[in-house]
Amino acid sequence: MSETIVKPVADQPALLLENQGERVLVVADLHLGWEVSLSHQGIHVPSQVPRLLERLRNIVNNVHPRQLILLGDVKHAVAKVELEEWKYVPEFFEGLVEIIPDIQVVPGNHDGNLEPLTPPSVKISTSEGISLWNTVGLFHGHAWPSPPLLGCKNLVMGHLHPVVVFKDPLGFRITRQAWVRAKSSGQKLAEGVLKHDSSKYEGDPVDEYAKKYGVKVVDADCVIMPSFNDYLGGQPINRALTEGWTDLYKEYMGPVLRSGAVDFENGEAYLFDGTFLGRVHDLRKLAQ
Ligand SMILES: [Mn+2]
Known part of the structure; x- marks a missing residue:
């Protein structure tokens, strides 16, 4: 290929x-x-x-x-x-x-x-x-992808409109739009799509997925895109778990991120100029 x-x-x-x-x-x-x-x-x-x-x-x-x-x-x-x-x-x-x-x-x-x-x-x-x-x-x-996408x-x-919030020592907040790159688990995605399809099966979801849809699932590199309209507000991805993970945020995550099939916490955040900011979980301390 x-x-x-x-x-x-x-x-x-x-x-x-x-x-x-x-x-x-x-x-x-x-x-x-x-x-x-x-x-x-x-x-x-x-x-x-x-x-x-x-x-x-x-x-x-x-x-x-x-x-x-x-x-x-x-x-x-x-x-x-x-x-x-x-x-x-x-x-x-x-x-x-x-x-x-x-x-x-x-x-x-x-x-x-x-x-x-x-x-x-x-x-x-x-x-x-x-x-x-x-x-x-x-x-x-905002919705589960179609079966072939998991291959x-x-x-x-x-959908998420990711932004990173920085707080300087004086307490000023700075917000920047960001790219997030993260790994997804093919197995967890397969479980999610099968569940969404109300499939009843026993055993390995990867095998069931191949049998049902004829697709060999893979672990993927995921890119979560910033919004092109820069006037919009975004979802601060580095708020403390206790503080910022409101129901609205969960709604913004959509079913795929909510399912945990994408390793968002270890996702890497980048600014538009390519600056690597760090992993999402490391960025949380910047927002405190
Ligand atoms: Mn949307």
């Missing part, structure tokens, strides 16, 4: 995937129309659409991908389409197809009724995600 390269674009919350010279760019969590929810609270921020498009244009011009994957939560309002989304979302996609014609959306929990807002050329998968080259599995993270050596997800 040929080598697949998975690497963040320098200084950008965007991931580049490459296999045999074919390049695919991934961004997650745009939350278009997020400004509208703020304006309901009396805070007025100008539309982020032109700014997001400009940033995407620069990245696409630099890395020349064949395809752009939007890894969930393209829009902000959940399920129902808010009036403003009829403006923001189509405006965004009209601009985006000019920048790159091949667009694949992997829906997130905010992407109900996205289809009527997108041009017909935009492909939308199910929320169980997609696999590329049988080596990269991409899913948003991929690399898994990519969004």
